[in-house]
Amino acid sequence: xxxxxxxxxxxxxxxxxxxxxxxxxxxxxxxxxxxxxxxxxxxxxxxxxxxxxxxxxxxxxxxxxxxxxxxxxxxxxxxxxxxxxxxxxxxxxxxxxxxxxxxxxxxxxxxxx
Amino acid sequence: xxxxxxxxxxxxxxxxxxxxxxxxxxxxxxxxxxxxxxxxxxxxxxxxxxxxxxxxxxxxxxxxxxxxxxxxxxxxxxxxxxxxxxxxxxxxxxxxxxxxxxxxxxxxxxxxxx
Numbered sequence: 001x002x003x004x005x006x007x008x009x010x011x012x013x014x015x016x017x018x019x020x021x022x023x024x025x026x027x028x029x030x031x032x033x034x035x036x037x038x039x040x041x042x043x044x045x046x047x048x049x050x051x052x053x054x055x056x057x058x059x060x061x062x063x064x065x066x067x068x069x070x071x072x073x074x075x076x077x078x079x080x081x082x083x084x085x086x087x088x089x090x091x092x093x094x095x096x097x098x099x100x101x102x103x104x105x106x107x108x109x110x111x112x113x
Numbered sequence: 114x115x116x117x118x119x120x121x122x123x124x125x126x127x128x129x130x131x132x133x134x135x136x137x138x139x140x141x142x143x144x145x146x147x148x149x150x151x152x153x154x155x156x157x158x159x160x161x162x163x164x165x166x167x168x169x170x171x172x173x174x175x176x177x178x179x180x181x182x183x184x185x186x187x188x189x190x191x192x193x194x195x196x197x198x199x200x201x202x203x204x205x206x207x208x209x210x211x212x213x214x215x216x217x218x219x220x221x222x223x224x225x226x227x
Contacts, residue, residue, distance in 0.1 A: 032213040032214060032215075034215065036216075036218075041220075042220050042221075043117075043119075043203055043205075043218035043219050043220045043221050044203065044205075044216070044218040045218070046215060046216075046217075049213065049215060051213050090156065094213060094214030094215075095214070096212045096213055096214055097212060097214075098144065098161070098163060098168050098169070099169070099214065100146070100158050100161060100169045100171075100214075101146070101158075101214045101216060102158075103148075103155065103156040104155070105155040106155055106156075
């Protein structure tokens with residue numbers, strides 16, 4: 001079984017400041033790692049994913065996440081946030097195949113003008 | 114290419130009633146998963162269907178059921194509604210051969226039980 005921990009339920013940050021959203025996971029098998037974003041009144045959208053290879057993955061809108069196997073972490077970072085980044089962010093893990101995806105409890109990012 | 118479509122988007126029911134939610138996956142996707150999202154519990158996995166067969170099931174009571182049709186469209190049903198069933202119900206589909214488990218979500222059906 002897998003589990004995902006997002007310790008911060010809410011993260012307020014001023015516009016143009018950097019932000020880090022933390023994600024730790026536990027699993028007895030290798031997993032794929034994901035960050036999804038949910039804007040108000042919408043479903044979840046894939047932000048970025050780690051499947052294999054380089055441990056640093058990037059999204060098209062400036063977010064990046066680094067897979068750290070020894071610390072079982074997949075923290076999400078952005079060097080300068082924008083108002084439009086205000087949303088809820090979910091970390092997720094999957095063993096692959098048809099095994100179910102496990103989500104963290106989410107972190108609400110509030111960007112303050 | 115159309116995304117995952119869920120209907121209805123919003124609905125209000127009263128306790129004891131039943132409800133059916135529909136999900137049309139992305140064309141070519143054969144796996145459909147359902148999640149319940151509430152402020153207190155976050156995203157909880159309900160079940161997953163592939164080729165009309167339920168492959169995985171979460172820890173929900175038998176009042177929650179689902180099915181998948183031959184065209185991969187899926188429905189979920191909740192009978193004898195309780196106040197605690199108020200939630201956003203999300204459907205997600207997966208591309209065949211996509212071994213990572215990457216999910217493509219619909220916008221959800223928001224159920225309010227009065």
